[in-house]
Each structure stands twice: as C-alpha cells, then as structure tokens.
Amino acid sequence: MDSLVKYVQDEFVTKKELPEFSAGDTITVYYEIKEGTKTRTQFFRGTVIQRRGSGATETFTIRKMSGSVGVERIFPLNLPALQKIEVNKRGKVRRARIFYFRGLTGKKARIKEQLRS
Structure with missing residues (x-):
C-alpha cells in the first residue's frame, strides 16, 4: 500500500x-489569495522554525513578530497558491526544529547569520 x-x-x-x-x-x-473573483499576491516574511514530512506532504x-505578537504560519511545499520563496538570510542554528525560539524576545531572539557559498 x-x-x-x-x-x-x-x-x-x-x-x-x-x-x-x-x-x-x-x-x-x-x-496567492483569492477574494471573490479577484486574486492578489501576499507575502509572509519570517524565520523558519521547522520543516517536517517528506515528499508530497512536506x-x-x-514565525514572524507582528508588533509584540508572534504569528506562525504553516505552508505545505506543494501548495498550488505558493508562487515563490526567497531566502533572505541563512541562519546558523544547531537544531532542526527551533521551538525554543518562541520563548525568546529582544536581542536573545536574534539568530547568527551563516555565510554559505
């Protein structure tokens, strides 16, 4: 099966x-967001907390901060409305899932930038 x-x-x-x-x-x-008959492109910029799954179900x-409120959004990789993904910064973390990031505020919530070639 x-x-x-x-x-x-x-x-x-x-x-x-x-x-x-x-x-x-x-x-x-x-x-892409559809509102009635109209479609528009919206973007969501934030830090990747985790990748999970494999294949078609990945x-x-x-997570991003909107004012003082943390907002998280889960995107499927095969979402038909997904237009493109831009990588703005590469972060240097030692874990695959950084859930501890939710509890950090201020300067502690910064992630060091990693230079990849």
Missing part, C-alpha cells in the same frame, strides 16, 4: 523548483 501511494505521488504531484532552506533561515513566501513553519 505504501508503495502505491509513493508511486502516485511521484507520478501525479507536480514538484516546484524551490530554493534550499532549513530551520533558522529568514525567508519570504509569496502566495510542510514548513514560519
């Missing part, structure tokens, strides 16, 4: 060309 699901995902799910990013990176996600969570 698992091989059948994997076969269908490989054959019929279209894969998008997305940049490589991981937890700790600051990215901007551009996605998702990633982004």
